[in-house]
Amino acid sequence: MVALSTRQKLEILADAAKYDASCASSGTAKRDSRGSKGIGSTEGMGICHAYAPDGRCISLLKILLTNSCIFDCHYCINRRSSDVRRARFTVQEVVDLTLSFYRRNYIEGLFLSSGIIASSDYTMEQMVAVARSLREEHDFRGYIHLKTIPDADPELAHQAGLFADRLSINVELPTQAGLERLAPEKDGVRIEGAMAGMRHAMEDMGEARRKYRHAPRFAPAGQSTQMIVGADDASDSAIITRASSLYDRHRLRRVYYSAFSPIPSPSAVLPLRRPPLLREHRLYQSDWMMRFYGYGAEEVASATDPVTGCLPLDIDPKLAWALRHRDIFPVDVNRAPREMLLRIPGLGVKAVNRILASRRHRRLRLDDVARLTTSIKKLRPFLIASDWRPVQLSDQADLRSQMTPAPAQLDLFS
Ligand code: SF4
Numbered sequence: 001m002v003a004l005s006t007r008q009k010l011e012i013l014a015d016a017a018k019y020d021a022s023c024a025s026s027g028t029a030k031r032d033s034r035g036s037k038g039i040g041s042t043e044g045m046g047i048c049h050a051y052a053p054d055g056r057c058i059s060l061l062k063i064l065l066t067n068s069c070i071f072d073c074h075y076c077i078n079r080r081s082s083d084v085r086r087a088r089f090t091v092q093e094v095v096d097l098t099l100s101f102y103r104r105n106y107i108e109g110l111f112l113s114s115g116i117i118a119s120s121d122y123t124m125e126q127m128v129a130v131a132r133s134l135r136e137e138h139d140f141r142g143y144i145h146l147k148t149i150p151d152a153d154p155e156l157a158h159q160a161g162l163f164a165d166r167l168s169i170n171v172e173l174p175t176q177a178g179l180e181r182l183a184p185e186k187d188g189v190r191i192e193g194a195m196a197g198m199r200h201a202m203e204d205m206g207e208a209r210r211k212y213r214h215a216p217r218f219a220p221a222g223q224s225t226q227m228i229v230g231a232d233d234a235s236d237s238a239i240i241t242r243a244s245s246l247y248d249r250h251r252l253r254r255v256y257y258s259a260f261s262p263i264p265s266p267s268a269v270l271p272l273r274r275p276p277l278l279r280e281h282r283l284y285q286s287d288w289m290m291r292f293y294g295y296g297a298e299e300v301a302s303a304t305d306p307v308t309g310c311l312p313l314d315i316d317p318k319l320a321w322a323l324r325h326r327d328i329f330p331v332d333v334n335r336a337p338r339e340m341l342l343r344i345p346g347l348g349v350k351a352v353n354r355i356l357a358s359r360r361h362r363r364l365r366l367d368d369v370a371r372l373t374t375s376i377k378k379l380r381p382f383l384i385a386s387d388w389r390p391v392q393l394s395d396q397a398d399l400r401s402q403m404t405p406a407p408a409q410l411d412l413f414s
Contacts, residue, residue: 004087010097012087016067016078018048019261020113020147020170020226047107050145058108058143061101065089065126069115073172073183074267075231075260078115083265088117091129098134102142109143109165110134116149124152124160131163143221150186150194157194158218161201166221166253169194174242178232182269195250198223202251222253229283230275231260235309237301240286244297247290257283282311289318292349293342314404319345322382323400332384334363345403346378378403 004012048062066088067078077084089097094112101107112130116123127146134140146164148157161167169191173179176188198219205218225246227239243255259280262272286303289295303321304311311317322329322345331340333355341352351372358364366388370376381390381399 006093006097009087009089009093010063012085013064013067013089014062016084017062017064017111017113019077019258019263020062020111047101048111050109050111050143059106060109060111060143060145061098061107062111063089063094063097063113065094065112065114065123065130066117067115068117070118071116071183071185073186074269075172075182075228075263077263079267081267082263091126091133094130095133095138098130098142099138099140102140107142109145111145111147113147114149120149120151121153121156124149124156128156128159128163131160135163145221148194148198150191152194154194154197157198158201161198161205161219162216164219166224167198167219168224168226169198170226171242171246172226172228173232174227174234174239175232178234182231192250195223195225195246195252199250223250224252224254224256226256226258228260229257229280231270235304236279236283236286236311237304237309239283240290240300240304241297243287244290244300255287257287276313278313279310282313282317286311286317289321293318294339295321315400316345318343319378319403323403326399329382330384330390331382333369334359334384334386344379344382346373346375346382348373 047059049057050060064078066086067084068086068088069076069078069080072080076082094110098107098110110130112127114123114127117126127148131144131146134142134144143166144164145166145168146160148160148167148169150169157167171179171188171191172183172186179186179188201218202222205215208215209217227243229239239257246252246255257280259275259277260271261274262270286300289300290297299321300317301309303317303324312320315323322343328340328343331344333341333344338352338356341347341355342349347355351369354372355364355369358368363386366376366380366385369379369383369385373379380388384390
């Protein structure tokens with residue numbers, strides 16, 4: 001194999017890491033300042049943005065240790081049978097890159113994933129060695145997110161948690177059938193077993209820290225996972241149900257949804273077209289409903305189409321749910337409990353908190369609510385205020401069409 005420079009490896013291994021959404025940055029147009037015009041570039045390799053536990057947006061060096069892999073997951077560009085250029089960093093190279101990017105203020109942390117080389121244990125040892133060297137030899141205080149390998153020795157995952165802020169394991173596909181078809185070497189039971197092990201370690205170490213101030217921290221930013229959407233025929237309803245069970249059973253901080261994107265030299269079992277990106281967005285909205293608005297998975301799933309099991313793309317899932325459950329509306333903003341206010345389409349957590357604070361002092365009018373939201377038109381049919389009472393929703397047969405954004409001509413040249 002031809003020896004590659006660090007820059008060439010970075011090109012290959014940062015590009016290979018972009019398919020992992022669990023620390024996502026949004027795409028943008030390519031620009032750079034070569035030719036001495038302007039400053040800056042949007043093409044820098046390997047830097048993406050993520051949110052720290054305190055809500056700060058941080059830049060991370062996002063790379064793979066290697067894009068070689070002994071597994072052959074059909075949806076993955078790095079699979080064994082894929083015809084791509086391979087590269088591999090040494091532990092020292094990743095450490096040096098992280099430190100030099102950090103010193104130049106390019107990044108505030110590292111997101112490190114890897115294909116599986118030789119064995120799961122060997123790969124995990126290499127990743128732990130990177131995190132250990134950064135923390136112990138260089139006293140690196142920045143953010144570290146390590147992707148762990150479910151088959152690796154639990155002791156290695158434990159060590160990873162002592163050095164990393166966040167750990168994640170991808171469940172990859174929402175159903176066991178999908179996993180068996182598209183990632184036959186992966187085992188859903190082992191993946192969930194590894195998540196359960198991390199959850200217990202986090203709880204044990206958290207308990208120890210409550211008793212002993214100097215007990216070590218274990219993955220203080222928790223664990224997360226990613227599901228690929230649209231590579232198999234799993235419905236949104238199945239995805240929502242799986243995500244909810246992962247949140248409940250393993251106390252995940254986040255489930256990320258990644259719309260399957262066709263890869264170069266794809267496997268014949270994959271669909272030819274990617275699902276609409278809006279589907280991914282609707283799943284994030286439904287996830288938000290479960291995490292912040294108090295909906296159960298079965299409630300969110302009730303907003304899906306009964307035939308396809310998928311969320312509508314033209315309206316958001318909270319509105320879709322409200323239209324399916326018209327009998328509970330309108331909700332009185334001056335009397336309803338918090339959990340009912342959170343069900344009004346278009347009212348977010350902040351707006352609900354402000355309604356609860358304001359109504360202690362006076363009765364709220366429609367105008368008062370309008371000041372808390374961007375679209376009172378969307379809310380009006382669902383709420384009662386001191387000067388407003390809508391027609392019963394069940395009497396409004398055309399409500400859905402009133403709420404659906406008008407279709408717009410697509411731009412041929414965008
Ligand atoms: S194990 Fe990971 S890197 Fe290897 S083929 Fe599967 S998804 Fe890709």
